[in-house]
Amino acid sequence: MKSIAALQAVVTATPFDGEPSNTELDAIELEMPLILAEVDLLDAEIMTLDRPATELDERRVRRARQRVLAERRDLTNRVVAMWTGGVA
Known part of the structure; x- marks a missing residue:
């Protein structure tokens, strides 16, 4: 039986540290008003x-x-x- 331990280092070269990156946090912050509105809609539908x-x-x-x-x-x-530099 061959060991795949040596291959795992190549596959998982960047280990996941469990925390979102700054880019992901910025995206969440940008989408937060929509997320909250969707939660309110879900609450209203659940009632x-x-x-x-x-x-x-x-x-x-x-x-x-x-x-x-x-x-x-x-x-x-x-x-x-943001994509167009403020000119839309």
């Missing part, structure tokens, strides 16, 4: 799972969906502005 949706529930879900769409639009605009 309607175990009971019939009331008018207030429907408005809450609709508002949360609109916020998610707005945050997606804003995120897209921010990313495009």
Whole structure:
């Protein structure tokens, strides 16, 4: 039986230290408003799972969906502005 220990060093040349890189943290920070809006939408949808949706529930879900769409639009605009150097 051949040992593959020597080959493992080549495959795992850069060990994962378990922490996100600065670039990943910056991306998370950029996307945080969208993440929070999606969490609010999920919360609103979860509230309607175990009971019939009331008018207030429907408005809450609709508002949360609109916020998610707005945050997606804003995120897209921010990313495009970063890529083009602020000229879009």
